Amino acid sequence: MRATGWEHVVPTVLGMTKRQRIVVVGHGMVGHRFVQAAIERGLAETHDIVVLGEEPRAAYDRVALTSWFGSGPDALSLLPGGEYDDPRVRLVLDSVVTEVDRAARTVTVVSPPSAVGDLLAHPGAVTVHDYDVLVLATGAAPFVPPVEGRGKDGCFVYRTIEDLEAIRAASEAATSGVVIGGGLLGLEAANALVQLGLDTHVVEMAPRLMPVQLDDAAGSTLVRHVERLGVTVHTGVVTEEVEGGSSVTGLRLRQAGTEEGAPTEVVDAQVVVFSAGIRPRDALARECDLEVAPRGGVLVDEQCRTADPHVFAIGECAAPGGTMYGLVAPGYAMAEVVVDALLDGPGTFTGADMSTKLKLLGVDVASFGDAFAATDGALELTYADAVAGVYKKLVVSEDGTRLLGGILVGDASAYGVLRPMVSSGLALPDNPEQLILPVGTGPGLQLGMPDEAQVCSCNDVTKADILHAVAEQGCESVADVKQCTRAGSTCGSCVATVKNIIEDHFASVGKVVDKGLCEHFRLTRQELFDVVAVHGYRRFDDIVAAHGTGRGCDVCKPAIASILASQTSTHILAPATAELQDTNDAYLANIQRNGTYSVVPRIPGGEITPDKLIVIGEVARDYGLYTKITGGQRIDLFGARMEQLPAIWRRLVDAGFESGHAYGKSLRTVKSCVGSTWCRFGVQDSVGLAIALELRYRGLRSPHKLKGGVSGCARECAEARGKDFGVIATEKGWNLYVGGNGGATPAHARLLAGDLSTADLVSYLDRFLMYYVRTADRLQRTSTWIEQLDGGLDRVREVVVDDSLGLGAELEAEMARHVGGYEDEWRATLEDPAKLARFVSFVNAPDTPDPSIAFTTEREQIQPIAPALIPVGAPA
Amino acid sequence: MSTVAISLTPVCAVDTIPIEGGVAALVAGSAVAVFRSFDGSVFALSNVDPFSGASVLSRGIVGSRGDVPVVSSPMYKQAFDLRTGACLDDAAVRVASYDVAVVDGVVHVGSIRPAGEDA
Numbered sequence: 005m006r007a008t009g010w011e012h013v014v015p016t017v018l019g020m021t022k023r024q025r026i027v028v029v030g031h032g033m034v035g036h037r038f039v040q041a042a043i044e045r046g047l048a049e050t051h052d053i054v055v056l057g058e059e060p061r062a063a064y065d066r067v068a069l070t071s072w073f074g075s076g077p078d079a080l081s082l083l084p085g086g087e088y089d090d091p092r093v094r095l096v097l098d099s100v101v102t103e104v105d106r107a108a109r110t111v112t113v114v115s116p117p118s119a120v121g122d123l124l125a126h127p128g129a130v131t132v133h134d135y136d137v138l139v140l141a142t143g144a145a146p147f148v149p150p151v152e153g154r155g156k157d158g159c160f161v162y163r164t165i166e167d168l169e170a171i172r173a174a175s176e177a178a179t180s181g182v183v184i185g186g187g188l189l190g191l192e193a194a195n196a197l198v199q200l201g202l203d204t205h206v207v208e209m210a211p212r213l214m215p216v217q218l219d220d221a222a223g224s225t226l227v228r229h230v231e232r233l234g235v236t237v238h239t240g241v242v243t244e245e246v247e248g249g250s251s252v253t254g255l256r257l258r259q260a261g262t263e264e265g266a267p268t269e270v271v272d273a274q275v276v277v278f279s280a281g282i283r284p285r286d287a288l289a290r291e292c293d294l295e296v297a298p299r300g301g302v303l304v305d306e307q308c309r310t311a312d313p314h315v316f317a318i319g320e321c322a323a324p325g326g327t328m329y330g331l332v333a334p335g336y337a338m339a340e341v342v343v344d345a346l347l348d349g350p351g352t353f354t355g356a357d358m359s360t361k362l363k364l365l366g367v368d369v370a371s372f373g374d375a376f377a378a379t380d381g382a383l384e385l386t387y388a389d390a391v392a393g394v395y396k397k398l399v400v401s402e403d404g405t406r407l408l409g410g411i412l413v414g415d416a417s418a419y420g421v422l423r424p425m426v427s428s429g430l431a432l433p434d435n436p437e438q439l440i441l442p443v444g445t446g447p448g449l450q451l452g453m454p455d456e457a458q459v460c461s462c463n464d465v466t467k468a469d470i471l472h473a474v475a476e477q478g479c480e481s482v483a484d485v486k487q488c489t490r491a492g493s494t495c496g497s498c499v500a501t502v503k504n505i506i507e508d509h510f511a512s513v514g515k516v517v518d519k520g521l522c523e524h525f526r527l528t529r530q531e532l533f534d535v536v537a538v539h540g541y542r543r544f545d546d547i548v549a550a551h552g553t554g555r556g557c558d559v560c561k562p563a564i565a566s567i568l569a570s571q572t573s574t575h576i577l578a579p580a581t582a583e584l585q586d587t588n589d590a591y592l593a594n595i596q597r598n599g600t601y602s603v604v605p606r607i608p609g610g611e612i613t614p615d616k617l618i619v620i621g622e623v624a625r626d627y628g629l630y631t632k633i634t635g636g637q638r639i640d641l642f643g644a645r646m647e648q649l650p651a652i653w654r655r656l657v658d659a660g661f662e663s664g665h666a667y668g669k670s671l672r673t674v675k676s677c678v679g680s681t682w683c684r685f686g687v688q689d690s691v692g693l694a695i696a697l698e699l700r701y702r703g704l705r706s707p708h709k710l711k712g713g714v715s716g717c718a719r720e721c722a723e724a725r726g727k728d729f730g731v732i733a734t735e736k737g738w739n740l741y742v743g744g745n746g747g748a749t750p751a752h753a754r755l756l757a758g759d760l761s762t763a764d765l766v767s768y769l770d771r772f773l774m775y776y777v778r779t780a781d782r783l784q785r786t787s788t789w790i791e792q793l794d795g796g797l798d799r800v801r802e803v804v805v806d807d808s809l810g811l812g813a814e815l816e817a818e819m820a821r822h823v824g825g826y827e828d829e830w831r832a833t834l835e836d837p838a839k840l841a842r843f844v845s846f847v848n849a850p851d852t853p854d855p856s857i858a859f860t861t862e863r864e865q866i867q868p869i870a871p872a873l874i875p876v877g878a879p880a
Numbered sequence: 881m882s883t884v885a886i887s888l889t890p891v892c893a894v895d896t897i898p899i900e901g902g903v904a905a906l907v908a909g910s911a912v913a914v915f916r917s918f919d920g921s922v923f924a925l926s927n928v929d930p931f932s933g934a935s936v937l938s939r940g941i942v943g944s945r946g947d948v949p950v951v952s953s954p955m956y957k958q959a960f961d962l963r964t965g966a967c968l969d970d971a972a973v974r975v976a977s978y979d980v981a982v983v984d985g986v987v988h989v990g991s992i993r994p995a996g997e998d999a
Contacts (some may be wrong), residue, residue, distance in 0.1 A: 008966030072936055168896075185995070276993060300989075330930040416899040442988075446970060524943075524944075552968070554943070554944040554945075555900065555917075555918050555942075555943045555944035555949070555951060556900075556941075556943040556944070556946065557941065557943040557944070557950075557959070558940070558943070558952040558957055558959075560940040560943075561941050562941070579898075582898065582901075582944070583898050583899070583900050583901040584941070586941070587936070587939045587940070587954030590939065595936070595939075595954060595955070597932060597934065597955075598933075598934050598957075599932075599934035599935055646939075686935070839894075845904065846906040846911070847891060847892045847904065847905050847906050847914075848889075848891045848905045849888075849890055849905075849906040850908060852906055854904075854911065854927070854935050855909075856911070856933075856934070856935045857935075867994070869927075870933065871932070871934055
């Protein structure tokens with residue numbers, strides 16, 4: 005059979021094994037992880053995978069649910085495109101599995117009418133899927149205690165984006181809200197209510213917040229932090245009744261441990277959120293007679309297999325060995341174990357590290373290992389600073405040699421080092437108190453961690469895995485290691501440790517990770533940028549004399565030219581910088597393989613009049629240029645001899661064109677769809693905005709090329725999320741995405757801020773671009789720049805949106821200076837005989853064209869004839 | 881003396897060549913790249929980049945590698961020793977190096993020098 009590349013979708017009849025089908029029920033974080041692992045580890049080579057998701061959207065980061073208010077649902081998505089990039093995996097959303105028939109090996113799915121459109125024609129479609137392997141990943145549901153009045157309008161749970169949408173809608177008419185439950189999720193929910201502007205209360209039955217993870221001292225430290233944010237905390241109380249008519253008006257509370265009829269107090273509230281724990285969603289398993297654990301959860305063995313060998317359960321719906329795990333990391337581990345089992349691997353799940361580190365209401369909180377000193381003879385070391393709101397506790401073994409666990413509130417920076425010490429059994433130093441004393445009073449946290457220590461618990465990455473990535477796979481940065489091992493890519497709490505491991509390794513092998521630009525400068529591009537700004541240098545000679553050695557090269561000279569261009573608005577061919585430019589900038593055109601150039605006039609937003617289109621055609625025809633439409637919605641004219649460039653520009657400039665900067669590490673295009681002016685689906689004028697943005701940022705010199713896009717609706721026809729900055733119209737304004745690119749390592753742009761007014765959008769973009777121009781490495785696209793920033797996209801958001809560095813006005817002023825100082829580089833060159841002097845074929849024979857350039861004709865246009873290569877070693 | 885005078889082609893005023901820049905000249909039908917280094921020394925190499933075959937070396941960036949004055953090809957960035965034409969990134973490759981002299985402020989290009997002979 006001839007290979008077509010589509011063998012995997014063709015039923016096999018020629019003696020090959022029949023493909024098996026895996027049905028995954030549930031597309032939450034764990035179901036998604038299972039599919040990812042199945043693709044990456046080759047399980048999809050032999051299995052088709054059907055994923056049935058109940059929610060209307062693909063898997064998203066439920067752990068970060070609260071951030072949805074700030075950035076919208078897209079930023080949370082784990083599968084931004086909504087489908088897997090693998091034809092063997094099919095994701096079906098809006099699908100509720102109603103029945104599992106284990107004898108027939110089928111599942112029955114009902115899609116709600118809303119999902120299939122016409123209510124009358126499709127009153128809920130029923131589909132039956134066969135399976136060879138069934139993976140239950142249905143997660144857990146919030147537990148709502150049987151409190152009187154819990155069904156009133158204004159009562160909510162906190163689990164899905166839809167829950168949050170409902171809470172937000174109810175909050176518009178509310179002034180205060182109560183969260184029932186002071187655990188992890190309860191505090192997250194309280195954070196949501198605070199963000200919605202409600203006077204917020206938290207009610208906890210236990211005598212302290214987060215009773216499962218924290219001791220009393222840690223709990224009260226946390227209360228002080230939380231109350232500082234305006235949240236009122238009620239601990240040691242039970243909810244007697246939700247008061248009100250059809251809608252909630254308040255909550256009646258009674259001291260825990262008192263009898264009914266004891267005095268009560270009432271907290272006014274129009275919104276009540278139940279967050280009193282979760283229960284496994286194991287109903288499907290119960291109904292098909294699979295055993296469940298006494299406290300809920302599908303009972304599975306160490307391979308996460310039920311008593312039926314064809315059925316597995318993973319995540320919060322599962323109970324391996326009878327215990328349910330309510331964190332994402334154990335769920336991920338279970339997903340990996342099932343993939344391993346299906347590949348006949350040895351992996352088992354034998355329990356999980358329940359350590360947690362979170363930022364709750366802006367407070368760092370961590371709890372790990374034996375946090376309550378339950379081990380016989382365990383000792384506690386505590387450090388508390390009531391003023392700073394910091395509490396740290398270490399639990400050590402009786403002989404003081406082993407760390408058993410600990411609690412950190414207010415400053416959890418030591419977590420990355422401490423947690424692996426527990427799991428690896430590493431010997432404590434002689435003075436373990438140094439581990440929790442404030443930085444600066446101790447020797448720091450650089451401890452020899454054994455290779456088998458697990459550094460990233462979310463993705464089960466050990467120190468050895470990281471060292472392997474660094475030593476054998478060429479990783480040099482946290483960003484590389486993230487990509488290679490996934491360490492630090494889920495909750496991010498281990499990123500600082502990963503960084504230390506990388507740096508320690510390089511130090512130990514004597515490798516200096518030289519971030520210097522080249523042999524002439526030990527400074528990074530960012531450092532050079534600052535040096536130039538501080539000293540106000542305008543000439544390469546001054547910079548290299550003061551901060552470098554030698555006479556520069558093709559790396560540092562264009563980099564410095566770019567820095568000078570970003571900071572001043574001097575023409576790039578001015579005498580001080582002309583010889584620093586790479587050949588594309590030096591000739592304001594793009595060099596091609598035979599030494600000719602291509603010319604790209606700017607067509608802002610891709611909008612062009614017929615008259616101007618005709619001019620481009622006439623110029624191309626008159627100069628015999630090969631003509632091709634670019635991916636950035638403009639037109640590239642190839643085959644211009646260097647000495648022809650000024651005449652070509654003259655024709656274009658006279659017709660109203662200007663340079664498109666296709667040659668520069670600078671803004672290229674802002675691509676647009678046709679938008680609301682023509683498109684019946686468009687909600688905003690995407691062309692108008694694209695033109696405005698392209699004209700605003702044209703000519704901005706940057707560390708690498710920059711591209712933008714604007715789509716007029718969520719259909720995203722401009723492919724804006726494949727750009728360094730992408731703008732997508734919403735009913736209310738614009739969503740701004742950053743960090744996308746195509747090329748060899750494509751990246752999808754991620755949401756920076758949502759529903760922006762045009763003015764806010766421009767001000768955020770000004771700040772984002774200038775922050776990038778200032779701090780990125782040479783030839784670093786925005787995606788890798790964001791990835792290597794400490795804090796990643798969150799850091800960008802802090803600086804750009806929250807203005808945490810107070811740089812916003814300065815960055816905007818720099819952009820205003822750029823915008824005001826812009827001039828067309830082609831026109832300015834045409835007006836200056838000194839700049840035009842370089843555009844001659846031969847200095848002593850300006851009328852003789854380069855005789856080595858020759859063309860042939862193909863499809864009615866010119867193509868270069870490759871110059872004869874000179875044999876190696878033989879001088880021309 | 882007379883033979884030398886015949887083989888030298890006047891190309892341009894030395895000030896025409898920017899410091900740490902280059903120009904292309906046509907010498908006896910061949911394209912020659914003439915450069916001026918930071919200290920004002922003038923060098924001449926074949927203008928043809930041996931890696932691409934394109935006549936472009938005069939458009940390269942002039943700088944240094946270690947103590948060696950170099951031009952890097954604008955096409956694929958290999959560095960060439962301005963004094964000898966030797967490629968610093970590939971020992972097997974060398975571009976032709978020309979005799980060059982500045983007489984009364986005018987650059988004159990002579991004939992190709994045998995390999996291994998410095999300026």
